Amino acid sequence: MLWLHIVQYSGFFLAQITNSVLIYLILTKAEKLFGTYRHVMCTFAMYSLIYAWIEVLTQPVMHIKGPCFIVFMDSPLKYHSWIGNMITCKYSLKLVYTEHFRPELLAKIEGFKLTYIFIPCIVCFVLWFEFVYYGMANTVEKQIYMKEELENYYEEDSERVAFIAPMYWSIGKNGEKIWKFGEIMGSTGCVCIIAVCFSTIVICATNIYLTMKSVNCHMSARTLELNHQLFLTLTFQTLLPFIMMYSPVGLLITLPLFEVYVGSIANFVPASLAVYPSLEPLIAMICIKDFRKTILCSSWRKISPRVTAYITSSSAIL
Template identity: 90%
Template sequence: MLWLHIVQYSGFFLAQITNSALVYLILTKAEKLFGTYRHVMCTFAMYSLIYAWIEVLTQPVMHIKGPCFIVFMDSPLKYHSWIGNMITCLYCGSFALVISLLAAQFFYRYVAMCRPELLAKIEGFKLTYIFIPCIVCFVLWFEFVYYGMANTVEKQIYMKEELENYYEEDSERVAFIAPMYWSIGKNGEKIWKFGEIMGSTGCVCIIAVCFSTIVICATNIYLTMKSVNCHMSARTLELNHQLFLTLTFQVVVDFEDRIHFKDFQTLLPFIMMYSPVGLLITLPLFEVYVGSIANFVPASLAVYPSLEPLIAMICIKDFRKTILCSSWRKISPRVTAYITSSGAIL
């Protein structure tokens, strides 16, 4: 518990620093570089600041036992049942907003690179359209958790001994959410709880849709960049490579300040967000006893918002030069010729 809270508080403070720095760089350096896309980047960075506050306000602890996993609050509000349960549900819904906003970034880059004729449909105020699916994911996840994983007396009894032994916590008092996929009847038969299974299935579907969007968009962006090298200026192509590297987080920076591809993967969010939460939801179906090892998930989710801005600061050369106090290179007129009226890089 001590180490988990150290990680959570460290992630919170680092997230405030790194995301604030990224917002500053976007507002001051990115207008001519990235056009309208800077609004999408800035939205993700600003929401990461909010997410870090929700996470530290919840201080979630997770545990898996049999057909049940539990997410309980360990902040000072944990014994205020109504507000505690609402904040815990809000924390879970906030995760859905993080992964869907990441998918929205990939979708915008896909439109800018592969379907530039559609850019007019998401210019200006219309840019908010790409955030509507993100809000839908947030609302759906919140509802799945609130109704499908509600705090019940049966779950309190089932997890009582486990929480006392591992965390010295009273399951009847602490705020939590937990799906319980089945219970055991009087004759030893399994009584399936289809409402809770459907809630967890909905959460897994949201993860699958977001990750599939990222993979499909990233694949098309990569293939487009490989096929149109001769039609882009070197500078424009380099900027698109930097943005692609920012999203996929596979980068090598050499001593001559060049950036190269290492692999084609969305490695960081897959390891730190999609996989841990997906396993947390699915392992209880197979009665895999994980116990307190499940707390890798809240630790990972606490750290991720502080790392994501660092990727942009490293991969985008102008950001990196600003941070390192290097000389600022002005964008040449030739590059601006490749920027649309909306400011998006083609």
């Protein structure tokens, strides 16, 4: 628990720094580079800041036992049940941002129409919340089932702490499995959203690559270089959430179906989710040349006066 909270707090502070720097770079350097698209970049960077705040305010802890996995809060707000479902809403807004790179799409959504691009995000956000709210609700049965487990591992009272948890079946009086189809459907809906999000990213990335390849001969060297930088950024921004968000959360939802006892090892998932918002801005800052040059030049300006002073003092001594 100590290491998990260290990771969560570290991820929060780093996310504030990296996303703030990225927002500054977007506002000061991106107007000529990306035009209207800079507003989209800025919006997602700001969402990462909010994502990090939700993470640190909930400090989620995850545990899997039998047909049930539980996500409970371990922050100072953990005994306020009204906030318990907030943790379940943060996985869905990082959606189809890859589609924003498509030039033929951007040409049709200039100005106010740019807001249309967030409609799929909002739809998935609402669906995810509904699946979790109704399919993973806090019930007395789950409190009793997880009571001993939470006490032994975390010294926590399942009857008091805010949590969400799908439980795919229970055991009847004769030892038979009683399937809970409502909770299975809720979890299935969440997995489908993850699959749709990642599939959209892959499809858009493929289309971008094919489009760039077909129009290379009609672009200037400057435009080609910029497209290459954006596609490289897109590639890494596709791999990062797949490794740190989609795969861990998907496994967390599906493993209880096979009664894979994971226990407290499931806390690698909240640790990964806590670090993610601090790493994503680094991709843009490293892959986009103008952003990278600005950061490196600023760093060198801070270091160079010290180096000059050291050389001067050394020469004087000699």
